[in-house]
Amino acid sequence: MSDQSKLIWFNGKIVPWEEAQIHVMSHVLHYGSGVFEGIKCYSTQNGPVIFRLDDHIKRLFESGEKYGIIIPYSVDELIKACLDIVKLNGFENCYIRPIAFYGYDTLGVHPKNCPVEVAVASFFWGAYLGEDGLTNGVNITVSPWKRLSLESFPSSTKASGQYLNSMLAVQDARKRGYDEALLLNQDGFVAEGSGQNIFIVKDNKVITNGENASILMGITRETIIQLCHDLEIDIQIMDITHEMLLNADEAFFTGTASEITPISSVDDSSIGNGKPGEITLKLKNLYLDIIHGKMSQYTHWLSPIQCTNDLTPSVAE
Ligand SMILES: Cc1ncc(COP(=O)(O)O)c(C=O)c1O
Known part of the structure; x- marks a missing residue:
């Protein structure tokens, strides 16, 4: 098991990794009824820090509200759970995965009295698309799978079941020898990667798409938009066509796990000169x-x- 660490915060207690278990009849296992976050902790000269922790935990609660998954803890309690679990596991650099989900009670699709359970894990996770991809850029392919529609799901949220769409796309891309998939939306515009938002650069202008494109409203995406304003780089939010992407001077993915990953090519057609712009x-x-x-x-x-x-308090008995 590669992604393991010592301890997990589980329903308000700190438990050993092996003991953070749920019943096989849990609602989430059958219907994907969970919401989660992906957060990162980084080393700095003054010790480890978690990037945009408050924003991630707020998005977790917003995702939960969209699905009626009412988290039985406060925002502050889950912020503290993240800080505690990183500290207790002794990490300097790590990934943090809070998840809130329907547990075991009924197997009806309506969750009725299923309890909402919450866990926060922290573990080491290297470059999501590989060190080489992060440095030199990734080769991506347009997926035959469309990004799930805003009319079928609150697609701007981060919900477990929604990731079957992403899984299909990335499995197909890897099978065909590409690093990552790019999903178009129902209208045929560019949506996003299986786990990343996308930006293009044309004539020194940075462009990304908006919520109507059926994207997750990424926190890294929002960070990059803010940085463009701060650096006085022209930034525009608009629909991106497949053609605009192919003709872009530069393109890159953003995401907590993928950070800023340059895109070298789309379906074997180079973006710019194929090198990070x-x-x-x-x-x-x-x-x-x-x-x-x-x-x-x-x-x-x-x-x-x-x-x-x-x-x-110390590890639960
Ligand atoms: C489908 C999808 N889009 C975009 C993102 C980027 O979001 P963020 O920058 O908040 O990590 C993610 C990240 O997990 C994702 O899974």
């Missing part, structure tokens, strides 16, 4: 400096691990 690298390098605590004006996005003086 100038604006992509400028934004990527600034992002890396921010998450590693090197930019004082962005430290409000960083939650230091050592601020949790009041650690959750």
Whole structure:
């Protein structure tokens, strides 16, 4: 088991990794009725920090509300759970996965009295699309699977069952030898990767799509939009056609796990000269400096691990 660590926060208690278990008849296992987050913790000169923790936990609650999954903890309690579990596992750099889901009670599709269970895991996870992809760019393919429609799902949320759509797309892409899939939406416009938002650059202007394109409203996407404003780079939010992507000077993915990953080619057609572009690298390098605590004006996005003086009581019996 590669993604393992010592402890997990599970329903308010700290338990050993092996003991964080649920019943096979849990509602979530049958219908995907869970909402989750992907968050990252990075080392800095002043100790580890979690990037945009409050925003991730707020999005977790918003995703839950969309599905009627009412989380039986407060935002502050789950923020503290994230800080505690990283500290207790002794990580400097790690991925954090909070999840809230319907547990075991009824197997009816309507969850009725199923309890909402909550877990927060932290573990090491390297470059999502590989170190080489992160540095030199990834080769992607347009998926035969369309991104799930806003009319079928609240597609801007992060819900477990929705990821079957992403899984189909990335499995198909890998089978055909590509690093990642790009899903178009029901209208034929570019939506996003299986786990990333997308940006293109044309004539020094940065372009990304909006909520109507059936995308997850990524926190990294929002960060990059903010950084473009701060750097006075022209940024526009509009629908992106397949043709616009193919003719772009640069393109890149954004996501908590993928960070800023340059896109080298789409279906074997190079983007620009196939190498990470100038604006992509400028934004990527600034992002890396921010998450590693090197930019004082962005430290409000960083939650230091050592601020949790009041650690959750010792491991549950
Ligand atoms: C489908 C999808 N789109 C976009 C993103 C990027 O979101 P964020 O930047 O909040 O991690 C993710 C990240 O997990 C994702 O799964």
